Amino acid sequence: MEAIKKKMQAMKAEKDNACERAETAESSAKDANVKAEKSEEEVRALQKKIQQVENELDQVQEQLTAANTKLEEKDKALQNVSFCKCKILHIIDRIADGAEESDIQRTDSLNADDEFLSLRCSSVQTEVISERQRRRTRSSGYPGLAFGSSIFSSGTLMKFSIISNELHNIQNVQLKRKKMRAMKDDLEASKESCDALNIRLQDEGRRREEAEGEVAALNRRIQLIEEDLERSEERLKIATQKLEEASQAADESERVRKALENRTNMEDDRISFLETQLGQARVIAEESDKKYEEVRRLMRKMLEHRSITDEERMDSLESQLKEARMMAEDADRKYDEVARKLAMVEADLERAEQRAEEGESWLVALRCWKETWKEPKNVQRAVRELEEELRVVGNNLKSLEVSEEKAQQREEAYEQQIRVMTAKLKEVSSTLMSLFFVPQAMQKEEEYEMTIRQMTAKLQEAEARAEFAERSVQKLQKEVDRLEEELMHEREKCHLLQEEVETTLKDLQSIRIGAREGEVQINFRRFGQHLLRTHRILSVVCRCLRVILALQYSRPNFRPTPSKVTVIAR
CATH class of the missing domain: 1.20.140 (Butyryl-CoA Dehydrogenase, subunit A; domain 3)
Known part of the structure; x- marks a missing residue:
C-alpha cells in the first residue's frame, strides 16, 4: 500500500511538472508570436523610413541640380557684366583724353548697336533711342532746312552747320554724362549684386557641404537600414516558413473540415433515418416503461430484503469483533500473568543457583x-x-x-x-x-x-x-x-x-x-x-x-x- 501511495504521489508530481512545462511552452510561444509581430511592425516602419529617405534624396538631388544651374547662370551674368564694365571704362578714357568728335561719332555709329545689345540696363537703351528720335524730328521740323541753299547763303549755311554741330556736341556730352551716371549706378548695382551673389555662393557652398554631410549620414543610415533589412529578411524567412507550416496545417484543417462536412451530410441522412425509427422506439419505450415500473417495484422489495439481511450481517460481524476483542483482552491478561510467574520463577532459580554455588x-x-x-x-x-x-x-x-x-x-x-x-x-x-x-x-x-x-x-x-x-x-x-x-x-x-x-x-x-x-x-x-x-x-x-x-x-x-x-x- 505504501509503495502504491508513493507511486501515486510521484505520478501527481510528474503531472504537475508536465502542466508547468506546458504552461511555460505556451507562454514562450506567445512571447515568440509577439516578438514576430513586433519585428514585422519594425520591418514595415523601416520600409517606410527607407521610402522617406529615398524621397528626401531625390529632393536633395533636384535642389542640387537647380543650384548648379543657378550658379552657371550667375557665372554667365558676371562675365557679361565684367565685359560691359571694360567697354564703358574704355569709352570714358577716350572721352577724358579729348578724342575727336568724328571718331567718337563713328565709333558711336558703328558700335552703338553692339553696345546697346551688350547692355542689360533697359533704361539706358530707352534714353539713347529717345535722343536719336528727337534729333531726327528736330532736323525734319526745322523750317529753313526744307528749302536748302536756295534761301540761305553758304555763309549762313556754314554757321547753321557749325551751330548744329555744337548743339549736337552739347547734346552728346549731356547724353554721355547721363550714360556715365547710369553706368556708375549700374556698376554700384552690379557690385552689390556681385556681393550678394558671392554671399549666396558661400551659403550655397556651405549648404552643399551640409548636404554632402547629410548625404554621408544618410548613406550610413542606409547601410544600417540595409543591415536591419537583412536581419528582418532572415526573420521574414523564418516567419514565412512558419506561415507555410501554418498554411499546411490550415489546408489539413480544411481537408478535415470537408471530411467532417461529408460526415455531417451522411449523419443528416442517418438522423432522418433514425427519426423514423424513433417513432417506433417511443411506442416500444412506453411499453417498456410500464414493464420497468413493475420490475422496479419488485427490485425495491428485493433490495429492502437485502438491506435487512445486510444489517443482520453487520450486527453479526460487530458481535464477532466484540468476541475477538474479548479474546485478545483475555490473551493479554494471561500473558501478563505468565510473565509475572516467569519473573517469580527466574528469581527463585537465581536464588537456588546462588545457594548451590555457595554450598x-x-x-x-x-x-x-x-x-x-x-x-x-x-x-x-x-x-x-x-x-x-x-x-x-x-x-x-x-x-x-x-x-x-x-x-x-x-x-x-x-x-x-x-x-x-x-x-x-x-x-x-x-x-x-x-x-x-x-x-x-x-x-x-x-x-x-x-x-x-x-x-x-x-x-x-x-x-x-x-x-x-x-x-x-x-x-x-x-x-x-x-x-x-x-x-x-x-x-x-x-x-x-x-x-x-x-x-x-x-x-x-x-x-x-x-x-x-x-x-x-x-x-x-x-x-x-x-x-x-x-x-x-x-x-x-x-x-x-x-x-x-x-x-x-x-x-x-x-x-x-x-x-x-x-x-x-x-
Whole structure:
C-alpha cells in the first residue's frame, strides 16, 4: 500500500511538472508570436523610413541640380557684366583724353548697336533711342532746312552747320554724362549684386557641404537600414516558413473540415433515418416503461430484503469483533500473568543457583565420592537422572516447536479471518452501490457508510496488528535460529560431558586400593573438576530453556500448555 501511495504521489508530481512545462511552452510561444509581430511592425516602419529617405534624396538631388544651374547662370551674368564694365571704362578714357568728335561719332555709329545689345540696363537703351528720335524730328521740323541753299547763303549755311554741330556736341556730352551716371549706378548695382551673389555662393557652398554631410549620414543610415533589412529578411524567412507550416496545417484543417462536412451530410441522412425509427422506439419505450415500473417495484422489495439481511450481517460481524476483542483482552491478561510467574520463577532459580554455588566445596565433593565409592550404584543413578533431564529438555524443546507451529497456524487463521472480513466488506460495498440509486434507501446508505468507515478503521487496526505480529514473528524467528545454534553448541557440550563422565567412571574403576594399611589412591582433584563442569553445563542448559520459554511467552498469540507450565515449575 505504501509503495502504491508513493507511486501515486510521484505520478501527481510528474503531472504537475508536465502542466508547468506546458504552461511555460505556451507562454514562450506567445512571447515568440509577439516578438514576430513586433519585428514585422519594425520591418514595415523601416520600409517606410527607407521610402522617406529615398524621397528626401531625390529632393536633395533636384535642389542640387537647380543650384548648379543657378550658379552657371550667375557665372554667365558676371562675365557679361565684367565685359560691359571694360567697354564703358574704355569709352570714358577716350572721352577724358579729348578724342575727336568724328571718331567718337563713328565709333558711336558703328558700335552703338553692339553696345546697346551688350547692355542689360533697359533704361539706358530707352534714353539713347529717345535722343536719336528727337534729333531726327528736330532736323525734319526745322523750317529753313526744307528749302536748302536756295534761301540761305553758304555763309549762313556754314554757321547753321557749325551751330548744329555744337548743339549736337552739347547734346552728346549731356547724353554721355547721363550714360556715365547710369553706368556708375549700374556698376554700384552690379557690385552689390556681385556681393550678394558671392554671399549666396558661400551659403550655397556651405549648404552643399551640409548636404554632402547629410548625404554621408544618410548613406550610413542606409547601410544600417540595409543591415536591419537583412536581419528582418532572415526573420521574414523564418516567419514565412512558419506561415507555410501554418498554411499546411490550415489546408489539413480544411481537408478535415470537408471530411467532417461529408460526415455531417451522411449523419443528416442517418438522423432522418433514425427519426423514423424513433417513432417506433417511443411506442416500444412506453411499453417498456410500464414493464420497468413493475420490475422496479419488485427490485425495491428485493433490495429492502437485502438491506435487512445486510444489517443482520453487520450486527453479526460487530458481535464477532466484540468476541475477538474479548479474546485478545483475555490473551493479554494471561500473558501478563505468565510473565509475572516467569519473573517469580527466574528469581527463585537465581536464588537456588546462588545457594548451590555457595554450598559447593571440596568437602561435599569428597563426601559424594565416598558415598559413590561405598555404593557405586549412586553414580549410575546420577547418570540416569542426567539422561532423564536431557530427555525432558528435548521433549520440552519439541513441545516448544509444536507450540510455535500452532501459533503460526493461528496467525494464518487470523489472516484468513481478515481476508473474509475484507470480502464481506466488498460485498457490503457492492450492495450499497446497488442501493445507491434507490431514493428511499439514502438514509440506510449513510448508515452503511458510517459502518463501513468504522469497519475500515478496524481493518486498518487489524492490518497494523498483523504487520506488528509479522515483524515480531520475524524477530522471534531470528532469535529461535540463534537459540537453535546455541542448543547445538550445548548438545556438543553434553556429548563432551558424557565423555567426561565415562572417563570419570573409568578412572573410578581404575582406582587402586592398597591392600596394605587400607590406603586409597584417588584423584580427588580430577573428580571435583568433573563435577564442577557438569554443574556449569546444567546451569547453561537451564538458562537456555528459560530464554526459549520467555521468547515463546512473549508472542502475542501464544497460549501456554500444561506441559510448559510443568517445565517452568521444574
